[in-house]
Amino acid sequence: xANLDIVKPENLVYTKTKVLxxxxxxxxxxxxxxxxxxxxxxxxxxxxxxxxxIGVSPVGCSVLAYNYFDVDFQEAAHGRAPAVAxxxxxxxxxxxxxxxxxxxxxxxxxxxxTIHAANRGENITMVFINNGIYGMTGGQMxxxxxxxxxxxxxxxxxxxxxxxxxxxxxxxxxxxxxTYYVTRQSVHTPANVRKAKAAIRKAFENQKLQKGLSxxxxxxxxxxxxxxxxxxxxxxxxxxxxPNYPLGDIKVDGKLCENITxxxxxxxxxxxxxxx
Amino acid sequence: xxxxxxxxIDTEHCKGCGVCVEACPMKCIEISKNxxxxxxxxxHTVNDKCIGCASCAIVCPDGVIxxxxxxx
Numbered sequence: 642x643a644n645l646d647i648v649k650p651e652n653l654v655y656t657k658t659k660v661l662x663x664x665x666x667x668x669x670x671x672x673x674x675x676x677x678x679x680x681x682x683x684x685x686x687x688x689x690x691x692x693x694x695i696g697v698s699p700v701g702c703s704v705l706a707y708n709y710f711d712v713d714f715q716e717a718a719h720g721r722a723p724a725v726a727x728x729x730x731x732x733x734x735x736x737x738x739x740x741x742x743x744x745x746x747x748x749x750x751x752x753x754x755t756i757h758a759a760n761r762g763e764n765i766t767m768v769f770i771n772n773g774i775y776g777m778t779g780g781q782m783x784x785x786x787x788x789x790x791x792x793x794x795x796x797x798x799x800x801x802x803x804x805x806x807x808x809x810x811x812x813x814x815x816x817x818x819x820t821y822y823v824t825r826q827s828v829h830t831p832a833n834v835r836k837a838k839a840a841i842r843k844a845f846e847n848q849k850l851q852k853g854l855s856x857x858x859x860x861x862x863x864x865x866x867x868x869x870x871x872x873x874x875x876x877x878x879x880x881x882x883x884p885n886y887p888l889g890d891i892k893v894d895g896k897l898c899e900n901i902t903x904x905x906x907x908x909x910x911x912x913x914x915x916x917x
Numbered sequence: 918x919x920x921x922x923x924x925x926i927d928t929e930h931c932k933g934c935g936v937c938v939e940a941c942p943m944k945c946i947e948i949s950k951n952x953x954x955x956x957x958x959x960x961h962t963v964n965d966k967c968i969g970c971a972s973c974a975i976v977c978p979d980g981v982i983x984x985x986x987x988x989x
Contacts, residue, residue: 647923647985654922655971657980666979670957671934675978831940831972864934871934 658686664708671871673861674702676828677770678709680838681739684845685712694737695729697722699746702777703770706741720751723758726765737848739766744785745775748810752784755810762819762853766844769811769856772863773882780866784808787885792866807885811858812906815891821853823892827860829875833888840890852895860886921989922969924962927981931959937973937982946973 660682668674685694691712698706700719707714717725722740730738747755747769758765774792775781782792782799785807789798799807815823822844826837837859844855860882862874869877887905890898897906924946931953938946943966948958969986 647921647987648925649985652985652987654969654984654986655974656983661980665930668978670932670978671936672978675980676976679978679980828976829936831970831975834975871936872939875936875939 658682660686660691660711661709662711666709667705668702669863669865671862671864671874672702672776673772673828673859674770676834677741677768677837677859677861678703678706680828680834681741681768681841682710684838684842685710685737687842688737688845690737690845693735694739695733697726697729697738697740699740699742699751701743701746701775703741703743704777720746720749721754722746722751723754723763723765723767726767727758727761727763730763730765734764737766737845738764739768739845741768742770743776744769744771744773744783745777748784748808752808752810756814756817759814759854759856760817760819762821764848764851764853766841766848766855767857768841768844769858770861771858771886772861772866773807774863774866776863776866780863780868785810785886787881790881809886811856811886811891814854814856815897815901816906819853820856820892821850821895822847822855822857822890824856824890825858825860825886825888827878827883827888829860829862829878858886860888919989920968920986922967922984922986923965924967924973925983925985926960926962927983928959928961929953929955930979930981931957932979933957933959934978935960936976936978940972940976942970942972943968 694712696714726740773785781794824840827833847855862878864871864874945966947963949961971984974982
């Protein structure tokens with residue numbers, strides 16, 4: 642079966658980047674975190690900035706991100722990664738500083754830090770992994786949980802009257818003058834991974850311009866939290882999450898994209914109701 | 918111009934999530950009946966139709982796939 646004549650170093654077209662360590666990731670099988678880690682590492686590798694990149698890891702599933710990146714890392718208190726990244730960037734303005742946060746960290750406990758870091762226009766890159774659930778603690782409702790979506794704390798589905806609306810923090814940040822690049826991507830298909838990687842590359846390169854914060858949201862599935870297989874979870878995400886969290890650039894080079902109307906920023910509520 | 922490819926899967930690090938199986942346009946990856954030392958059913962190639970597009974490696978969350986490609 643295997644055509645071993647082809648397996649030679651000169652024919653290698655793709656392998657795991659050296660910016661990621663050889664540690665086995667603790668993430669569940671099929672988790673988008675692994676893919677997101679890899680594309681960030683590839684961008685760092687391609688830009689040749691491994692020795693001057695400093696990451697800030699959050700609390701959540703990706704709390705151990707520093708075990709997997711072969712770059713300098715700082716662990717922040719829950720939700721405080723943008724504040725820590727602000728200090729690191731101001732003290733080391735030549736370094737490339739990024740935060741890597743999940744939705745519980747960035748959009749719940751860290752909302753204040755996130756919004757103020759964006760409003761100050763810090764020259765950092767924020768990578769936000771949105772899976773609509775608290776993955777690490779066992780699948781409780783997050784601010785980003787969709788209306789009608791079942792979780793450990795909303796077993797009959799999220800209700801607007803009881804639990805409020807899903808928080809679309811990416812759209813929220815796009816309205817602030819301090820952000821320079823705001824986009825939403827996903828990592829469930831090869832095409833989306835390539836687009837997400839291009840977005841992360843742009844977000845890192847924006848740090849050279851000193852024009853403001855770059856924010857990349859990556860929609861990811863949480864198959865364990867959603868109680869599905871990885872492939873089903875990716876399909877479910879496509880069908881249910883993307884109507885509520887539309888993919889694409891929202892703000893590029895400090896200007897809202899042409900297709901981003903006021904209606905798109907302030908979606909008419911209630912949002913698409915999912916039945917899971 | 919056609920390309921011929923071959924993937925090498927680090928089966929010990931594979932978690933058998935099956936995302937690569939869905940991503941492969943040539944349907945040459947399947948989940949094995951065998952397990953690795955962690956008990957995961959790892960993926961393996963089942964035919965030689967691989968064109969070296971690297972779609973599987975790009976979506977692999979654990980980065981266990983290396984892709985080799987030649988012109989033919």
